[in-house]
Amino acid sequence: GQQLNQSPQSMFIQEGEDVSMNCTSSSIFNTWLWYKQEPGEGPVLLIALYKAGELTSNGRLTAQFGITRKDSFLNISASIPSDVGIYFCAGHEAAGNKLTFGGGTRVLVKP
Amino acid sequence: DVKVTQSSRYLVKRTGEKVFLECVQDMDHENMFWYRQDPGLGLRLIYFSYDVKMKEKGDIPEGYSVSREKKERFSLILESASTNQTSMYLCASSVIGRSYEQYFGPGTRLTVT
Numbered sequence: 480g481q482q483l484n485q486s487p488q489s490m491f492i493q494e495g496e497d498v499s500m501n502c503t504s505s506s507i508f509n510t511w512l513w514y515k516q517e518p519g520e521g522p523v524l525l526i527a528l529y530k531a532g533e534l535t536s537n538g539r540l541t542a543q544f545g546i547t548r549k550d551s552f553l554n555i556s557a558s559i560p561s562d563v564g565i566y567f568c569a570g571h572e573a574a575g576n577k578l579t580f581g582g583g584t585r586v587l588v589k590p
Numbered sequence: 591d592v593k594v595t596q597s598s599r600y601l602v603k604r605t606g607e608k609v610f611l612e613c614v615q616d617m618d619h620e621n622m623f624w625y626r627q628d629p630g631l632g633l634r635l636i637y638f639s640y641d642v643k644m645k646e647k648g649d650i651p652e653g654y655s656v657s658r659e660k661k662e663r664f665s666l667i668l669e670s671a672s673t674n675q676t677s678m679y680l681c682a683s684s685v686i687g688r689s690y691e692q693y694f695g696p697g698t699r700l701t702v703t
Binding site for chain 2: 483485488510512519520521522523524527567569571575576577578580581582583
């Protein structure tokens with residue numbers, strides 16, 4: 480199946496830092512999504528992007544749909560401890576019901 | 591508040607056993623999905639269903655089957671569990687036409703020994 484390459488695989492955050500992660504694909508998607516999974520829970524949708532070039536914010540989160548439609552990034556500004564979790568990008572094609580997920584970025588707090 | 595529930599949070603089974611994982615949603619969603627989650631591989635789709643008694647294979651259906659007899663319930667069946675099926679299993683649902691907006695259950699961590 481299709482592959483989404485998500486990086487970094489993990490990162491440590493310090494409170495107040497801005498962090499970013501990105502996702503690239505070999506295929507075009509019509510919709511890009513970002514989900515967050517907290518420990519012991521299923522993923523929850525954070526942001527949905529519907530057209531190339533779109534920049535969307537949800538509180539301290541900002542995501543962009545790449546112009547080529549093959550990539551997306553997510554920024555978290557002014558990190559706080561509750562930002563820990565695993566962030567997944569996902570792509571959705573125009574036809575069909577399937578999402579393709581990236582491998583996830585695990586966000587941890589610096590000791 | 592939307593709710594997707596899964597029958598067990600943790601399950602330990604022996605190789606060769608038949609395993610049933612149950613998922614129930616209370617949102618009247620048409621679509622339901624089963625994924626497995628493994629570190630570094632993200633979520634991979636096993637099967638999905640867009641209506642009662644309808645199902646389609648996902649990316650990794652081998653070794654699994656599903657059943658959807660009622661709209662709110664979607665079951666994943668491992669006919670003969672193997673150790674390489676040790677994983678986290680996530681169920682999700684969505685309304686038809688908005689399949690990118692999926693609501694997930696908390697997951698079942700299955701260990702096959």
